[in-house]
Amino acid sequence: MHKLDRYCLPSTLKEAVAELNAPGRKAVLFGGGTLAVKTLPPSADTAVDSRLLKLNYVKTDSKYLTIGAGTTFTELLEKPAVKTWASGILHQAAFAISSRMVRDMGTLGGNLVRPYPYNHFPCLLLALDAQAVVAFKGKTQTVPLAELWSPKLMPLLGTKAILTEVKIPASSKNLSAIFEKFSKTESMWESYAIVTVAMEKKAGVCRSAAIALGSAVPTAMRFPKAEALLAGKTIDETLAEQAAAQAAAALPKLTQPEKADYVRGLVQVLVRRAILQAFAK
Amino acid sequence: MPKTVKKSNAITASNGLFTVNFELNGVKTELLTKPGETLLDLLRRSGLRGTKKGCDTGDCGSCTIILDGKTALSCLMLAVQANGRKVTTIEGLGSPAEPHPIQTAFVQAGAVQCGFCIPGMILATKALLDKNPSPTEPEIRHALDGNLCRCTGYVKQVEAVQIAAQALKKQPKKKGK
Ligand SMILES: Cc1cc2nc3c(=O)[nH]c(=O)nc-3n(C[C@H](O)[C@H](O)[C@H](O)COP(=O)(O)OP(=O)(O)OC[C@H]3O[C@@H](n4cnc5c(N)ncnc54)[C@H](O)[C@@H]3O)c2cc1C
Ligand code: FES
Ligand code: FES
Numbered sequence: 001m002h003k004l005d006r007y008c009l010p011s012t013l014k015e016a017v018a019e020l021n022a023p024g025r026k027a028v029l030f031g032g033g034t035l036a037v038k039t040l041p042p043s044a045d046t047a048v049d050s051r052l053l054k055l056n057y058v059k060t061d062s063k064y065l066t067i068g069a070g071t072t073f074t075e076l077l078e079k080p081a082v083k084t085w086a087s088g089i090l091h092q093a094a095f096a097i098s099s100r101m102v103r104d105m106g107t108l109g110g111n112l113v114r115p116y117p118y119n120h121f122p123c124l125l126l127a128l129d130a131q132a133v134v135a136f137k138g139k140t141q142t143v144p145l146a147e148l149w150s151p152k153l154m155p156l157l158g159t160k161a162i163l164t165e166v167k168i169p170a171s172s173k174n175l176s177a178i179f180e181k182f183s184k185t186e187s188m189w190e191s192y193a194i195v196t197v198a199m200e201k202k203a204g205v206c207r208s209a210a211i212a213l214g215s216a217v218p219t220a221m222r223f224p225k226a227e228a229l230l231a232g233k234t235i236d237e238t239l240a241e242q243a244a245a246q247a248a249a250a251l252p253k254l255t256q257p258e259k260a261d262y263v264r265g266l267v268q269v270l271v272r273r274a275i276l277q278a279f280a281k
Numbered sequence: 282m283p284k285t286v287k288k289s290n291a292i293t294a295s296n297g298l299f300t301v302n303f304e305l306n307g308v309k310t311e312l313l314t315k316p317g318e319t320l321l322d323l324l325r326r327s328g329l330r331g332t333k334k335g336c337d338t339g340d341c342g343s344c345t346i347i348l349d350g351k352t353a354l355s356c357l358m359l360a361v362q363a364n365g366r367k368v369t370t371i372e373g374l375g376s377p378a379e380p381h382p383i384q385t386a387f388v389q390a391g392a393v394q395c396g397f398c399i400p401g402m403i404l405a406t407k408a409l410l411d412k413n414p415s416p417t418e419p420e421i422r423h424a425l426d427g428n429l430c431r432c433t434g435y436v437k438q439v440e441a442v443q444i445a446a447q448a449l450k451k452q453p454k455k456k457g458k
Contacts, residue, residue, distance in 0.1 A: 007299065007361045008291035034339060034357050040317060049362060052290075074351070099427030100405060103343060105349040105358075187426055249353030 006046040010053065010266060013135050013164065019048045019158050021137060029158040031070060032105035035114055036158075044091040055109070055164060058082060064167040069109025078278060086172050086198055087281060089179035093120040096181060098189045108166065113157045115149055115220065117255045118190050120231050122149075123214030126222055127196035128172045138160035149219055158271070176201055176281040180268060190222045191215045192256075193267050197274040200228075206230045206279060211271060217262055218255050223247040226271070230242065235279040244272035296308075303363045306373025310405055320346070322357035324370060331371035331400045335429075338435060342428035345401035346370050350409045352427075371400035374407065382452060383407055386445035389437070394432035401430045402417035406442050416442070 006025075010016040020027045027046035030036045040047075058079040067076070067083055073094040076082050081167040082090045097103045097120065106238030108121060112132070115122040122145075130145045136156065147153055148163065149194040157163060176199040183191035194214035209230040226246040233239055248268040254260055292299055293395045301323070315321050321344045324332045335341035338354045343353045347369040375381035380388075383403050395401050402425060407415055409424040416424065421442045422435075430438065 002315075004316035004359075005357070006291055007364070009365075010290060013358075030362070033359065033362060034354070036360055037319065037357050038338065047359065047361070054300075077298065097354040099339070100424055101345055101352045101354045101427040102339065104408075105353055221400075 002040065002042055003045045004040070004047055007045065007049065009049045009051060013040050013053060013082060013162065014138075016048055016050060016053055016162060017135055017137065017160075018194060019046060020162070022046070027159065031107040031110040032072060034102055034106045035110060039114075041060050043202060050109075050162070053162075056107075056243050060170075063175070065170065066141055067108055067166045067168070069107060069112075069163040071108050073103035073106055073108070076224075077103070085168070086175045087177040087278075089124060089177045089196065089198075091194060092179050093124050096120065096186070098187045109163045112145070112148060112166070113154075113163055115134070116244040117215050117218050117220075118194075118212065120179075120181065120194060122196045122220035123212045124196045125166060125168065125190045126211040126220050127177070127198045127212035128168050128175075130169075131167045132163055133165045133167065135164050140164065142167070146220075171200075172198060176278045176280045178281075180270055180274055192259075193270055195212070195267070195270040199272070199275075201279065204234055206233055206235050207278045209275070209278070211243070211275070212268060213247070213251075213271075216254055216256075216267055217252060223250055225250060230275065235275060237276070240275040240279075243275055244268045246273045284426070292361060299364075300365045301360055303365060304367045306369055312360070316361075318360045319356050320358040320360045320363050320368070323360035324355060329370050329372050333397055333400060335397065340429070342401045342405065343398050345404045345428065347404050347408050350408070350411065352405055354427075356409045369404065369407075371403060374403065381407075382448040383410070383441075383445040386448055388442040388445055390437045390441035392433060392437035392441040394430075398428055398430040398432075402430070402438055406445060409442070410446055414450060415446060418443075 008019050010019055025046050026044050027048050028044045030047055030049045050070055056075055057068040059066045060081050076094040111119045111121045117203040125145050131142050132145050132148050133140055133142050175198040179196050181191045181194045193216040196212045199209040211223045211226050211228050226243040229243045248264050254263050301314055302311050333343035335343035339354050339357045347357045351368050363415055375384050383406050387393050405425050405428050421439050
């Protein structure tokens with residue numbers, strides 16, 4: 001039995017944060033609602049719909065590509081900057097969201113704030129060193145993306161605090177990048193692994209590389225030791241294999257522990273392949 | 282009778298019910314909904330059973346509606362979220378006596394078997410063709426990728442969208458259709 005007795009549509013961030021923090025009330029923020037509707041706690045009494053907050057935008061300046069948290073995947077697909085940024089992997093990841101209706105309804109914010117292992121964007125944006133901007137009690141705070149999933153911040157998001165936008169450093173614009181999702185069928189949300197590799201290259205040398213993994217692990221992660229192996233080197237099969245083995249060895253608890261052997265092998269293959277493809281681009 | 286209390290862009294439930302005011306198939310409509318009720322359940326409870334309940338989890342697309350010009354899954358929306366918006370269901374498109382060209386095209390192409398997925402498919406097609414009157418085959422497949430069909434192999438449905446696109450180009454534009 002739901003206790004919901006108030007549905008509000010604030011038009012400013014201030015109003016929305018105030019609704020979420022109203023004394024004696026238990027509010028839930030709605031983006032597109034694709035997860036919120038089915039996971040609404042029975043104790044929630046207020047639904048705060050973010051639809052009028054105008055958080056759907058994509059902007060570029062000399063420092064960042066900034067994406068509003070309320071941007072739907074369909075809106076992302078329509079933005080020219082997204083088409084080409086970092087070899088087009090943001091576009092590719094939005095295009096691969098499993099259903100047209102979810103692309104029309106679901107937002108980037110919802111994808112990041114409740115980072116189901118299978119979600120595309122936690123892994124992808126981790127590889128691009130994205131930052132998250134969070135509004136909470138009259139202040140906005142910019143934090144590294146991974147902090148969204150910290151035990152301190154995560155419970156506040158959508159109940160007391162709002163993710164307003166994601167900032168992707170301009171330095172990632174021309175990175176040579178690969179996004180690969182490995183699932184039983186192309187149109188499945190659930191997958192075995194999502195790998196993102198983003199590489200800066202100059203004169204036939206990899207200057208730096210980011211390797212991120214989603215899906216196989218409960219929370220998207222990077223592999224600093226494997227990345228360090230690639231920095232400043234010309235990449236060949238042997239080096240890519242070494243880095244991939246390093247990544248596989250660094251895997252923590254898996255999302256599907258019963259398939260550990262298969263998933264570890266798969267991650268190693270996907271990482272090696274993505275490194276070679278990014279370097280060859 | 283429960284009453285809608287409007288206060289700074291908010292609706293408050295009265296006697297455990299929200300009053301939702303929205304445009305349903307071009308007609309201003311007021312309906313009462315329980316907290317937590319989905320738009321799908323409200324529509325079906327109100328007699329609009331063309332919107333189907335397949336999975337109720339967002340996976341099948343049979344509950345697809347058009348919401349302010351975009352597709353939406355009515356099983357993943359609270360009914361109260363429809364307040365102030367424009368909703369089109371299959372009943373808003375055509376009737377057996379006067380079918381919409383997309384409906385005619387689905388029949389013509391033999392794209393309908395049991396018919397359960399078809400309202401969702403047709404609304405997804407409508408949203409596609411409103412935006413892109415000449416879609417390519419990959420564009421059609423991508424636009425219908427959220428609508429599952431257990432009977433056909435999708436080939437006839439892609440054909441139906443192509444036939445509908447041609448038919449609509451020949452038609453003078455009707456408002457809201
Ligand atoms: C059928 C189906 C298929 C899917 N397939 C894929 C897929 O292939 N790939 C993929 O990556 N994802 C997939 N998803 C997940 C989908 O991307 C997410 O459900 C969606 O992004 C969530 O966004 P939303 O706006 O609908 O969030 P909502 O459902 O509105 O909210 C989800 C949660 O996040 C909170 N929240 C939302 N926005 C904010 C914000 N700005 N600040 C703070 N808190 C916020 C809400 O309070 C709520 O707790 C799928 C989902 C479904 C239902
Ligand atoms: S009933 Fe809504 S997607 Fe299946
Ligand atoms: S025609 Fe039967 S499910 Fe599609």
